[in-house]
Amino acid sequence: MRSKLTAPAIRARKVRNGGEPLVMVTAYDAPGARMADEAGLDLILVGDSVAMVVLGYDDTLQVTVDDLVHHTGAVVRGLASSAPDREAKKPFVVADLPWMSYHTTVVDAVSNAARLIRAGAQGVKLEGGRKRLAVIEAIVDAEIPVMGHLGLTPQSVHAMGGFKVQAREHGAALELVADAKALAAAGCFAIVLEGVPDEVARMVTDAVDVPTIGIGAGPGCDGQVLVYHDVLGIEDRIVPKFVRRYADLKAAGVLALSAYAADVRSGAFPTDAESYHLSTEVAETLGIYGLVPAAI
Numbered sequence: 001m002r003s004k005l006t007a008p009a010i011r012a013r014k015v016r017n018g019g020e021p022l023v024m025v026t027a028y029d030a031p032g033a034r035m036a037d038e039a040g041l042d043l044i045l046v047g048d049s050v051a052m053v054v055l056g057y058d059d060t061l062q063v064t065v066d067d068l069v070h071h072t073g074a075v076v077r078g079l080a081s082s083a084p085d086r087e088a089k090k091p092f093v094v095a096d097l098p099w100m101s102y103h104t105t106v107v108d109a110v111s112n113a114a115r116l117i118r119a120g121a122q123g124v125k126l127e128g129g130r131k132r133l134a135v136i137e138a139i140v141d142a143e144i145p146v147m148g149h150l151g152l153t154p155q156s157v158h159a160m161g162g163f164k165v166q167a168r169e170h171g172a173a174l175e176l177v178a179d180a181k182a183l184a185a186a187g188c189f190a191i192v193l194e195g196v197p198d199e200v201a202r203m204v205t206d207a208v209d210v211p212t213i214g215i216g217a218g219p220g221c222d223g224q225v226l227v228y229h230d231v232l233g234i235e236d237r238i239v240p241k242f243v244r245r246y247a248d249l250k251a252a253g254v255l256a257l258s259a260y261a262a263d264v265r266s267g268a269f270p271t272d273a274e275s276y277h278l279s280t281e282v283a284e285t286l287g288i289y290g291l292v293p294a295a296i
Ligand code: KIV
Pocket: 026, 045, 046, 047, 048, 049, 050, 096, 192, 194, 215, 225, 227
């Protein structure tokens, strides 16, 4: 039987110590959160990927703290109204600190992290290595669990020259390991590794005592994360190599909406059984004597 995950419990979940791999998915709204909960996932990430998979932007730079607060609230309300028998096992909710919410001052970073916690998140995630240490330490000092994010960090898309696999070279691989060690020492309770070679992800995973959660980082991490719209096949325009689709909800949705449109156009929807009716008494007061509404 699973017990409720906390930041310290997540921090202790290393596969090399016998821990089961952590399973995280993104979610941005109440129905998505309820599905992740009922599926028994360990963590939900209210990711800034909401910008791309929900809001139609080309990158994650377009969303703000207000946007993430809005979506975090929806996720947390969804979990609150999810199956009560799962109360003790609800996923741990991490919210992304969006671009420019922790890049100016440490004070801004802590107060933006606090806004996400007040919206219901149990921890925050931010991107970057050693240059973010002061911010990470300040947020941790404010008693807010911080998840790190290294490798392909989408908020650096322009600086990286695109969404490109990182740490392919000797020096960059060693830098990544050093970043991960620094993040763990600064108090991060877990580290997302995105878009790095399997071998490098394994080096990092071996080097730190906190769990690594991979996305496009191979099977050697302590857990995996995927974007909700990718796992469920709602997003079908781009299929990165690391995505495995477990459903084709876009195709199922198009089929269902086409059937709905056909039924409306042919008059097959709605039926009498799908309509509300007046009581006989009220119908009589309105002068409707056994006439179907269409005939009035
Ligand atoms: O926002 C997001 O979806 C993420 C994952 C890619 C880890 O940060």
